[in-house]
Amino acid sequence: xxxxxxxxxxxxxxxxxxxxxxxxxxxxxxxxxxxxxxxxxxxxxxxxxxxxxxxxxxxxxxxxxxxxxxxxxxxxxxxxxxxxxxxxxxxxxxxxxxxxxxxxxxxxxxxxxxxxxxxxxxxxxxxxxxxxxxxxxxxxxxxxxxxxxxxxxxxxxxxxxxxxxxxxxxxxxxxxxxxxxxxxxxxxxxxxxxxxxxxxxxxxxxxxxxxxxxxxxxxxxxxxxxx
Amino acid sequence: xxxxxxxxxxxxxxxxxxxxxxxxxxxxxxxxxxxxxxxxxxxxxxxxxxxxxxxxxxxxxxxxxxxxxxxxxxxxxxxxxxxxxxxxxxxxxxxxxxxxxxxxxxxxxxxxxxxxxxxxxxxxxxxxxxxxxxxxxxxxxxxxxxxxxxxxxxxxxxxxxxxxxxxxxxxxxxxxxxxxxxxxxxxxxxxxxxxxxxxxxxxxxxxxxxxxxxxxxxxxxxxxxxxxxxxxxxxxxxxxxxxxxxxxxxxxxxxxxxxxxxxxxxxxxxxxxxxxxxxxxxxxxxxxxxxxxxxxxxxxxxxxxxxxxxxxxxxxxxxxxxxxxxxxxxxxxxxxxxxxxxxxxxxxxxxxxxxxxxxxxxxxxxxxxxxxxxxxxxxxxxxxxxxxxxxxxxxxxxxx
Numbered sequence: 001x002x003x004x005x006x007x008x009x010x011x012x013x014x015x016x017x018x019x020x021x022x023x024x025x026x027x028x029x030x031x032x033x034x035x036x037x038x039x040x041x042x043x044x045x046x047x048x049x050x051x052x053x054x055x056x057x058x059x060x061x062x063x064x065x066x067x068x069x070x071x072x073x074x075x076x077x078x079x080x081x082x083x084x085x086x087x088x089x090x091x092x093x094x095x096x097x098x099x100x101x102x103x104x105x106x107x108x109x110x111x112x113x114x115x116x117x118x119x120x121x122x123x124x125x126x127x128x129x130x131x132x133x134x135x136x137x138x139x140x141x142x143x144x145x146x147x148x149x150x151x152x153x154x155x156x157x158x159x160x161x162x163x164x165x166x167x168x169x170x171x172x173x174x175x176x177x178x179x180x181x182x183x184x185x186x187x188x189x190x191x192x193x194x195x196x197x198x199x200x201x202x203x204x205x206x207x208x209x210x211x212x213x214x215x216x217x218x219x220x221x222x223x224x225x226x227x
Numbered sequence: 228x229x230x231x232x233x234x235x236x237x238x239x240x241x242x243x244x245x246x247x248x249x250x251x252x253x254x255x256x257x258x259x260x261x262x263x264x265x266x267x268x269x270x271x272x273x274x275x276x277x278x279x280x281x282x283x284x285x286x287x288x289x290x291x292x293x294x295x296x297x298x299x300x301x302x303x304x305x306x307x308x309x310x311x312x313x314x315x316x317x318x319x320x321x322x323x324x325x326x327x328x329x330x331x332x333x334x335x336x337x338x339x340x341x342x343x344x345x346x347x348x349x350x351x352x353x354x355x356x357x358x359x360x361x362x363x364x365x366x367x368x369x370x371x372x373x374x375x376x377x378x379x380x381x382x383x384x385x386x387x388x389x390x391x392x393x394x395x396x397x398x399x400x401x402x403x404x405x406x407x408x409x410x411x412x413x414x415x416x417x418x419x420x421x422x423x424x425x426x427x428x429x430x431x432x433x434x435x436x437x438x439x440x441x442x443x444x445x446x447x448x449x450x451x452x453x454x455x456x457x458x459x460x461x462x463x464x465x466x467x468x469x470x471x472x473x474x475x476x477x478x479x480x481x482x483x484x485x486x487x488x489x490x491x492x493x494x495x496x497x498x499x500x501x502x503x504x505x506x507x508x509x510x511x512x513x514x515x516x517x518x519x520x521x522x523x524x525x526x527x528x529x530x531x532x533x534x535x536x537x538x539x540x541x542x543x544x545x546x547x548x549x550x551x552x553x554x555x556x557x558x559x560x561x562x563x564x565x566x567x568x569x570x571x572x573x574x575x576x577x578x579x580x581x582x583x584x585x586x587x588x589x590x591x592x593x594x595x596x597x598x599x600x601x602x603x604x605x606x607x608x609x610x611x612x613x614x615x616x617x618x619x620x621x622x623x624x625x626x627x
Binding site for chain 1: 272274275276277278279280544545547548549597600601602604605608609612
């Protein structure tokens with residue numbers, strides 16, 4: 001489709017004066033900038049293993065299988081997550097629930113999730129009708145063999161035990177309610193992946209998704225702006 | 228072997244040979260040590276300019292990083308591509324390093340021709356070379372063989388492109404580089420670097436050739452950066468376009484040799500800039516030929532090294548200050564600006580010497596030449612813009 005003529009802005013090449021043609025003032029200007037950065041040195045690098053980044057609340061890391069109030073696995077082996085999974089990384093074998101679990105018909109005899117195959121899209125979390133599978137903030141997943149990273153039911157429950165008390169990984173289960181995203185009156189602001197100075201364009205934007213200032217590095221920590 | 232034979236042998240070894248060996252060992256050893264820390268400094272400076280921290284894991288503030296780098300270079304797998312021309316591929320890094328190191332042989336790296344220096348120290352490997360400047364330019368221009376052979380032997384399109392660029396660039400910048408120094412050779416009526424250095428030192432602060440040849444200094448510094456393939460003239464290895472340029476296929480120690488060659492070139496260039504234009508070891512009040520206190524030569528050495536260090540830091544700062552030239556801009560700068568300017572500068576020196584005018588006139592003449600060049604280029608640019616169809620005219624053809 002052709003662009004309408006009135007939408008096109010034509011820009012002439014700026015005329016260069018005497019000093020610009022000699023290059024020197026521009027070079028000195030540039031040197032001033034580089035020297036200023038050396039003398040007034042303010043690194044923005046995070047020293048990773050010592051300083052861990054505060055990830056946004058919607059970060060999708062390693063999965064966990066939640067437990068219910070009685071400490072049993074919450075999953076009812078409905079296969080919705082395995083069906084929704086675009087990477088086909090979840091394999092569940094359902095079997096009839098034990099007789100003393102009257103609230104469900106089935107439970108997962110095995111639940112294997114291939115963390116290497118997963119693309120961390122979070123569709124399993126969305127599909128789950130009982131909020132049994134959730135994605136946590138764990139991102140530094142390592143292993144020595146591929147088999148080690150095939151997370152089975154016990155391992156996934158372990159992840160739950162490790163992360164359930166972390167304030168950044170709250171239990172998002174609300175039976176019978178829509179997910180947290182449904183309750184946003186307006187879209188909350190999302191911090192950029194890296195810190196920016198207040199003069200940066202992304203810091204000055206008022207549109208959702210880009211706002212970030214030094215005073216409020218993560219808007220989700222502030223009960224006023226986040227839900 | 229009968230007794231006394233060994234003493235005889237030592238008698239036959241001339242004293243000069245020993246001194247030369249000491250000079251070579253000192254120069255090469257210091258060079259390698261200094262280069263490894265210059266690389267660290269450059270990485271640190273680059274990091275600071277870009278608001279990063281730079282290497283800081285090996286030792287406090289990363290001061291042992293050069294050792295880690297060295298160990299890595301030695302232990303890494305040394306890959307030779309299957310279709311590479313093995314002989315040339317192996318020879319290229321050696322040629323690159325050898326030629327740049329060879330050029331350093333006639334560069335004085337300390338106070339020469341000064342009283343009080345211990346007899347076994349002579350701060351130049353090959354003293355009294357009458358054609359020192361010519362020798363340096365002849366040998367450093369051979370360094371491009373390392374680049375060309377390396378790029379060709381790699382049997383890789385990017386490497387070949389990189390080395391093609393390098394050859395065109397080095398040939399173009401060889402001319403202004405040599406011609407800018409001719410003015411000094413004429414003024415000092417010698418090509419011997421030591422003599423040029425001594426002339427400035429004995430003449431005092433205002434006899435530094437910078438004051439009579441500021442334009443030549445600018446041209447020399449610019450083309451020397453181009454010769455050393457440093458940013459903003461590193462078109463032969465620009466990562467964004469050519470992966471790594473001529474050293475794309477090189478790994479481990481062979482890559483390190485190329486790197487060493489480049490840094491040696493930078494150091495030689497910095498020494499030459501200081502010696503030819505900024506008075507070498509001379510500095511008013513601190514280090515003059517009259518300073519006869521004990522240890523004066525150490526102060527002179529420190530003065531020289533400090534000056535050289537400042538030039539090297541300037542080169543590193545310029546690296547992140549000026550964006551890389553496009554190839555046609557690079558050629559334009561050399562053929563349309565630097566070569567005519569250095570020619571005009573040389574003519575000016577010849578005229579001044581021929582008619583016996585005051586040589587201090589050369590300073591204003593240099594500035595005048597620079598201004599004229601600026602005015603001419605503004606005129607050309609204006610004319611070019613005037614004869615070009617304006618964007619609005621073009622828009623009638625483009626927008627449907």
